[in-house]
Amino acid sequence: MTSTLLSDVTPPESCLTMAEVREGVDALDRELVALIARRARYMEAAARIKPSRDVVRDEWRIEDVISKVTAEAGRVGLPRAIAEPVWRELVERSIAYEFEIWDRTR
Secondary structure: OOOOOHHHOOOHHHOOOHHHHHHHHHHHHHHHHHHHHHHHHHHHHHHHHOOOHHHOOOHHHHHHHHHHHHHHHHHHOOOHHHHHHHHHHHHHHHHHHHHHHHHHHO
8 A cells, every 4th residue: 555645645625535534644644654653762872962861851951842842833733732732742762762771771
């Protein structure tokens, strides 16, 4: 089964069927997974670079990320009610992954 490219799917505002909606969502999900995988590799780099385990969790940086994400969400029309909790969970899972990598490589 071949995957439909996002560039080949019907734009949301032009969808007339649930099949078109689902095709678009599935294409977006594949792209999001690839982007999150790339983000996880940055967490691996952070675990490699950070000098001690006690600096893995950085509260200032967490709030900095959330602030930037919610600003971008507002700019592109993503409701904060979606963006903020999704990114807070992503950040928490990323920190847990970074701890896992830190512990495994030290």
